[in-house]
Amino acid sequence: MALIEELNKLGVNTNEALQRFSGNSALYERMIGKFPAAAQGLEVLKFLEEGDYATALENAHTLKGVTGNLSLTPLYKGYTEIVNLLRANDPEKAKETLLELIPVQVNIIECIEKN
Amino acid sequence: MEKATILIVDDMEINRVLLANGFGDDYNIMEAENGEQAVKILDSGEKISAVLLDMMMPVMSGIDVLQHMNKNNSIKRIPVFIITAAEGEDILMAAYELGAVDVISKPFMMQFLKCRIGNVIELYRHRNDLEALVEEKANRLEIINKSMVEALANIIEFRDCESGEHVKRISGLTKILMTEISGMYSEYYLTTDEIEKVSTASILHDVGKIAIPDNILNKPGRLTKEEFEFMKLHTVKGCEILSNIPNIIDEDIYNYCYDICRHHHERWDGRGYPDGISGDDISIWAQVVAVVDVYDALISPRVYKSAYDHEVAVKMIYNGECGTFNPKVLKAFDKAIGKTGCFD
Numbered sequence: 001m002a003l004i005e006e007l008n009k010l011g012v013n014t015n016e017a018l019q020r021f022s023g024n025s026a027l028y029e030r031m032i033g034k035f036p037a038a039a040q041g042l043e044v045l046k047f048l049e050e051g052d053y054a055t056a057l058e059n060a061h062t063l064k065g066v067t068g069n070l071s072l073t074p075l076y077k078g079y080t081e082i083v084n085l086l087r088a089n090d091p092e093k094a095k096e097t098l099l100e101l102i103p104v105q106v107n108i109i110e111c112i113e114k115n
Numbered sequence: 116m117e118k119a120t121i122l123i124v125d126d127m128e129i130n131r132v133l134l135a136n137g138f139g140d141d142y143n144i145m146e147a148e149n150g151e152q153a154v155k156i157l158d159s160g161e162k163i164s165a166v167l168l169d170m171m172m173p174v175m176s177g178i179d180v181l182q183h184m185n186k187n188n189s190i191k192r193i194p195v196f197i198i199t200a201a202e203g204e205d206i207l208m209a210a211y212e213l214g215a216v217d218v219i220s221k222p223f224m225m226q227f228l229k230c231r232i233g234n235v236i237e238l239y240r241h242r243n244d245l246e247a248l249v250e251e252k253a254n255r256l257e258i259i260n261k262s263m264v265e266a267l268a269n270i271i272e273f274r275d276c277e278s279g280e281h282v283k284r285i286s287g288l289t290k291i292l293m294t295e296i297s298g299m300y301s302e303y304y305l306t307t308d309e310i311e312k313v314s315t316a317s318i319l320h321d322v323g324k325i326a327i328p329d330n331i332l333n334k335p336g337r338l339t340k341e342e343f344e345f346m347k348l349h350t351v352k353g354c355e356i357l358s359n360i361p362n363i364i365d366e367d368i369y370n371y372c373y374d375i376c377r378h379h380h381e382r383w384d385g386r387g388y389p390d391g392i393s394g395d396d397i398s399i400w401a402q403v404v405a406v407v408d409v410y411d412a413l414i415s416p417r418v419y420k421s422a423y424d425h426e427v428a429v430k431m432i433y434n435g436e437c438g439t440f441n442p443k444v445l446k447a448f449d450k451a452i453g454k455t456g457c458f459d
Contacts, residue, residue: 016222019224019225019226020133020137020222020223020224020225021133021136021137021225022136022137022225024136027132027136030132031129031132031133034128034129035129038127038129058171061171061200062126062127062171062200064200064221065127065130065169065199065200065221065222066127066129066130068200068221068222069129069130069133069221069222069223070129071222076222083200087203
């Protein structure tokens, strides 16, 4: 239960997520365990810096979906904003938002990897 | 009832597992990591009851999958739900236009999602079952129709004791000759369905013989002029009989029956009966039944004559001894039935 409690402290809405997983907490934790690799693989920042905004948008969009389904609420909110900014052709602001979001994401990933 | 199968298509394992977990108790689950895998599963003959489809995927996107399902028409049978983290409006509009039934946003509430998808699966299952039922009933109706026609024809056979299997042979020969004509002469616009119906309708060409008295119908010798005039009425009498029973025969077949019944003794030069019409004023099916009717009468024994050999019968037809026929019909007849090669 340590993971769930710590995630709650970081603003993750585990209650909502558990409902989505029909109360199967073992499965939820297993899927949470897959998030760090997924997030690192998608490298939104790298594509933003390279100016490949289409791929950055695609990947931010994917992360929005995944963080939403896992109820990683702070990250979901951040990626939603990044997707909106990229759609509105504002990559600079999107990058700023991402740079603010990264420490939050690092905290959550560290928490997941520790448990 | 057998469990329905849901195909989950998403490149992110986390999303697939979440959906599989939610639906796994009530449905069989199949998973695809991208559009290409999804299309393979859909084309494999696997019975899929619904597709939960992500839009942005490598290899083949959700839109590509929808386009594929439109090409092979499976979109009409299988409901597709777009599962999305809010795509641009243009993509969602394209998905709807390609037949997606609903768009579901991530993150979703699993309980609602199960209800929405479950309802649509049930609706489609019901609709697909109904379509199958209608098709089965239509087939059954066609069989009954054909049986009605055959039953009527059987009655004539009982009266006209010499013709025996004649009507069945006429139906078979009509089909052969009609098929040959449709291949040789596109101007007659004959379809397989039409040929089938004409072949069934030809069985009733002599239904009017029921109205001809025994002493004329089964007279061993040559008919007197008056008797022959009476015999000729079987064409008109047949139409009278048919017009009293229009509803027991399929409307299309009825029209062919009526036409064939009335005009299978007309001739190309206008010297036939009862109306004396000529050329292509006589329908092609009536022309076809006319020639195969003559052929079958020649090669069969009758109370007033013995059977002719095939070669003799064919020669008599070509020489105009049984009236004049459309040269195109004779050419097709020779290719399919006569086989003398004299028209090549």
